[in-house]
Amino acid sequence: MSPLWMVRRIGFYVLVAVVMAFFAVPMLWLASAPFDSRPGLGLRWPDWTLDNVTATFDHPYALTSLVNSLVLCVIATVVTTVLAALAAYALSRVRIPGRDLLLYLLLLLSSVVTGTAAMVPIFVMMLQLGLINSQFGTALVIAGGMLPAAIFILKDFMDAVPRSYEESARVFGASPRQVLAHVVLPVARPGVATIFVWAFVNAWGNFLLPFLLLRDVGAQPAAVLLRTLYDEGGSANLTVIPVFSLLYSIPVVVLYLFVNRRYGFRFHGGIKS
Amino acid sequence: MAGITARGLSTVYPGGVRAVDELDLEVTDGELFALLGPSGCGKTTLLRTIAGLESASEGTVSIGSRDVTRLPPGDRRVAMVFQDYALFPHMTVAENIAYPLKVRGAARSVRDETAARTAAGLSLDGLLERRPGQLSGGQQQRAALARAVAASAEVLLLDEPLSNLDARLRLEARTFLKKLQRELALTTVFVTHDQAEALALADRIAVMDAGRIRQIGTPREVFQRPADTFVANFIGSTPMNLVPRDAEIIGVRPEYLAPAPSGLFTGTVSIVENLGVTSLVTLDCGVGYVVPEDDEPAVGTTVTVDAPPARVLRYDRETGLLVR
């Protein structure tokens, strides 16, 4: 235990503490402001009250928007997971020339286009299709943006399912549908679960697309409503915003805790060097 | 119950590789038949073509009197055990064993009953509720066999059935497998690269190389009279002596050679390797012979060895085929 060693040890833990503070401090607001009688944009020891919660539940759109979020999110997530699983399985098993290049291009395209580069055409397209204010339409757009990455990651999981499992099932007479349902999907379940959670968190937090495509406040999800919560005076409604932020965050946090317990947040593959 | 017949069978991979090349084969009903050869010789492809997992490019495969060449694997009434056993990790042993019945839509009670009965026959009782991951290697192998048996197929195909077991367990499993096959009297084809395994287990052996069969015969025939130098080289735990002489190659197994006053080969002892109850002595002319323990000659001594005339084989130097 030389002095140098001690200094390095202490330095190490100071560093870790600073990093933890950097990540933790912004989140503390989510614990204090919702229960403060005079919530503001800043951190202070709250003057405990539950009035804000009551006010939030009384807000005409708060709960509707959470339901809207759920509808949007469930459609987008289910569509993404089901279609990605089917496509990833077929791509993993049947050799198509140029498959890897195609996947790679789609992945690049998705990380580019889903952001903002294509928002004008998407807006115009949905306008002309009459799908502005359609939750289903918006969910499909979100799913379309998530699909390439979902297929890319799931294909890795599918690739890891031994071929002999399927061949074994086939020799015993299983049809392709049975092979998929009895063998491949159960074995690739961690991958499917990963994609499900990933898609849910992404869709739940997506702001830009609903903001663009859902102009009617009754159809808007929580992400959009949270941006537009103003009180009568036209300034941000700080009674409702903190509690609503907390409510809106709970599903992803719960999902995160579940995944963390069940599978651990690790890359099982998917991102290869 | 049925035999297997292949006529002019070829399996060509997309790249143009002829993994199985115009091959004829007849496996009789109830026989335990080995496909033996070095890796890449096409033995596994042949097995998979019989199963229907690869499609034949030319020729036919029949099981019994049925031509199954164009049938999908599930309709061929074959059962197969894969090298890695392919037990489904998310199902219990019982569910695995009863899987062939589940595919056919058998009732739950029938499946449970079959799983229990089959498992008992392969001394797996008590393990039915476990998952494959909780079984030892030998238990996994028996579970995979049980699943194949439960399929009540006409033909059983085994891909390297013993290669995933460690050496000690392999002997036990070998005996078990042979006993099981005799009880079921089920036409069985297994693939192996281990000549000792093929000799010990099989009723007949097909030795394969480059997609073709070099020799078919009983273990004794294949061991005593290899049809060509390739088979001669491949069979036997110590390599056969193949010594060119004039237009022929003299082939004689080290086990059949013994020191004699005069004989086939003379040379100086260069290496002595201990094989347990025997030792392998290698002479500087490249010839090896086997001596009982404690009879090893000293390195550097000159020795002449000879064999009974019936054990000395002569191969054509050009074609490598057995002359007599």
Add this chain to the structure above:
Amino acid sequence: MDSAGLGVRRAAAFVAPALLLIGVFLVFPALWTLYIGITNYQLTGPAAANPRVVGLDNVLNAVRDPLFTNSVWLTALFVLGSAVIGQNVLGFGLAWLLRTVRPSLRRTVEGLVLLSWILPGTVVAYLWFAVLSRDTGTLGMLLGSPQTAWLVQYPMTSLIVFNVWRGTAFSMLLYTSALAAVPPSQLETARLAGASGWQTVRDVVFPHIRGHVLTNTLLISLWTANDFTPFLLTAGGPNHQSEVLPVLIYRQALESGQLGYASAMSLLLLLGNLVIALVYLRLLRRRA
């Protein structure tokens, strides 16, 4: 190889729905961007009904537009500062340091980093208002200078720090799994040879994870370049000082209604993304 016995037709049927959705909502809009970009299409007014093809005028106007060049510069700064340097270095540092600490501490730190990644963007924006706002903001309180309105006085710096906070989790996860693949025997060899921590990283670890570094840098660069979250924090202000390209495009398209012009800028952003991707592929191939 068709071990599943799918057959080409059934395989195509499995892939088709996904490709359809991707085609309609991803590839088609991308192609359309190209077309709208050469018209004078507008959200309202006469050009909304009858857009006219104006060729490359939009692109030329954009390149000469000081707002656009300013935005390109800010985007480059944002990508370089928060992604290429910030998230990369912090992500790797965390992955490297957390290898050796107690599992409980490791889980806590990782949990915090991951939480900042998965919270919804709009919530995160409020969290950072609470950190950076004037008078009551947490940062001003901690530093004893409550008068500073960080988002107004230092908008780009604020955005960069924010994005490091927001996105480091991905790099951390990726580097953690990359580091797990470095053979321990090689690390031990370096230790036996007396290499320092930095020498070990440079000589043993880095050659192993070069591919991961490139993949990671590419992905976080693209995500950051196309990130719309800055809009939630500063909306490009004050006075265009934090107007990164996605924000500029949004404002041009939906606030000014210049759909054609905005598409031309989208096109340039797409091209920029493509260049980044090609450079990356080049580097990756050189490795192989």
